[in-house]
Amino acid sequence: MRTDNEEAPIRFDTKIAVLLRDDLEPWQRLNVTAFLVSGLGTAVPEVVGEPYRDVDGAEYLPMFRQPVLVFQGSKETMAAAHGRARARALASAVFTSDLFRTGNDRDNRAAVRAVGTDSLDLVGLAVHGPRNVVDKVLKGAQMHP
Template sequence: MITEHRAVRHVRHVRPAGANKCAVVVGDELPVGLAANAAGVLSVTLGHRVGGLVGADVEDADGVAHPGIIHVPLPILKAPREAVAAIVRAAAEDDDLFFVAFSALAQSCRTYEEYTAKLAATATADLDSIGVALHGPRKRVDRLVGSLPLLR
């Protein structure tokens, strides 16, 4: 059902900034706290894996340095769980898209060690996607998520 094989490679920002797009989609049935958690985990992973998303550190008028933040829009969208799974499947088939899938299994774990042990014992087809982050050509990302509403 879900292919996460590309989630282990680093992606370089190779297109002009306006040509790429990012988006996060979370399941619309998730309570607000779990939706925020899923979006946060996916966003951190996306920022770590996709080079060029985070801008340089900036000093304010007093000379205090502030860490760089993402310099492109990152909409947080919602969709029914079945649609999230369909987006993950479609992203897995598109070599131009980088994606990170977030499963109910991952969200149920309290530690990374627990997550890795449970994931190692779970077949890909048994993973239940509750969120996904995407990065890639604007048209390809829009094709998958362009009609989805914002999480509110």
């Protein structure tokens, strides 16, 4: 039997959002999203829920405890969002166009390290923070279709 608390809608004070540049190929959008959200779970462990278990007792890895909203925007929207996220010190992950030419974490980190903050050719950004702050960071972006 469920109690009233178990039936009440769950509301989150925070938001997880991914912003993708609108000129990416479909495979790139999926790849970038997967890479970006992997960073949030390690840096912000409270966004990860409990492990899953089916009726037979098989266990599955835990996932985020809240939805991940995916947005898209132009190169300019991406740069503005990145600047706003940095100014507000939001937990964030970046994916640059250079990372499509690398094949491992070491080379990915080197590619980002080789470019100044304002010169990063961002194709993806993931952020986590208070709902209203994330909304301000993503100003001008549209929900991904």
